[in-house]
Amino acid sequence: MATYSLANERLRALEDIEREIGAILQNAGTVILELSKEKTNERLLDRQAAAFTASVQHVEAELSGQIRYLTQVATGQPHEGSSYSSRKDCQMALKRVDYARLKLSDVARTCEQMLE
Amino acid sequence: MAQQRALPQSKETLLQSYNKRLKDDVKSVMDNFTEIIKSAKIEDETQVSRATQGEQDNYEMHVRAANIVRAGESLMKLVSDLKQFLILNDFPSVNEAIDQRNQQLRALQEECDRKLIALRDEVSIDLYELEEEYYSSRYR
Numbered sequence A: 001m002a003t004y005s006l007a008n009e010r011l012r013a014l015e016d017i018e019r020e021i022g023a024i025l026q027n028a029g030t031v032i033l034e035l036s037k038e039k040t041n042e043r044l045l046d047r048q049a050a051a052f053t054a055s056v057q058h059v060e061a062e063l064s065g066q067i068r069y070l071t072q073v074a075t076g077q078p079h080e081g082s083s084y085s086s087r088k089d090c091q092m093a094l095k096r097v098d099y100a101r102l103k104l105s106d107v108a109r110t111c112e113q114m115l116e
Numbered sequence B: 001m002a003q004q005r006a007l008p009q010s011k012e013t014l015l016q017s018y019n020k021r022l023k024d025d026v027k028s029v030m031d032n033f034t035e036i037i038k039s040a041k042i043e044d045e046t047q048v049s050r051a052t053q054g055e056q057d058n059y060e061m062h063v064r065a066a067n068i069v070r071a072g073e074s075l076m077k078l079v080s081d082l083k084q085f086l087i088l089n090d091f092p093s094v095n096e097a098i099d100q101r102n103q104q105l106r107a108l109q110e111e112c113d114r115k116l117i118a119l120r121d122e123v124s125i126d127l128y129e130l131e132e133e134y135y136s137s138r139y140r
Helices: A005-036 A042-073 A084-115 B009-039 B050-089 B091-135
Strands: none
Touching: A005 A042, A005 B009, A005 B050, A042 B009, A042 B050, A084 B091, B009 B050, B050 B091
8 A cells, every 4th residue: 555655744743743742741740740749859850840841842843833834835725636537447447357357257167067 | 935825814814823722722831830830839938827828729739730731632632623734735745645546546457457468368369279179069
């Protein structure tokens, strides 16, 4: 199956952003959980807080980039292209193959009957 | 250099609203998180009793945590809307996807036709022999 690389790249980037948003909330939760303890692990706290800030900034930058790209390429018109004609041609070719297979099986059956 | 086309008002308004939602949600996450960290600080002197202050801080943290989660969900919705907008309006990608699909289908069709032609050539040779056998037999 062909890969629609260009289209899927941007969609995959958006899916990564979704995962990162989940990670942001998890980091925030970890930082607050760590703060609630009596004896806090300062290194873990700093690391998680830095990861939280970096993730938020990264998500904001990525989403801004996607919106900027869409502002440049969107025309407001509906897309009217389709692959219908080549799909129909391919479908007809497969029908021809099926028909040929059917006829060959008829010939084979006739030959077997004659041999019997 | 990309040229800024004149978008219809609705699309331009929509993209501006996406930008606004993004900025608002990110600001909400950062502000609420910062305020939670600030309120975790233990004050020596409070205007109300420690118990009351503790209850107030507890309630404030709950509300701010809920705000962070709401902003996170709003960001997820924004990403979903952007995916939908991308699929419908990113013409370069849609054009490439259509071209690839057309090439794939055309290649399959040519393969089928090529194999059918080869089959026709083989079967015609066998049919010739079968016809000879049939017409020289007593069953014709």
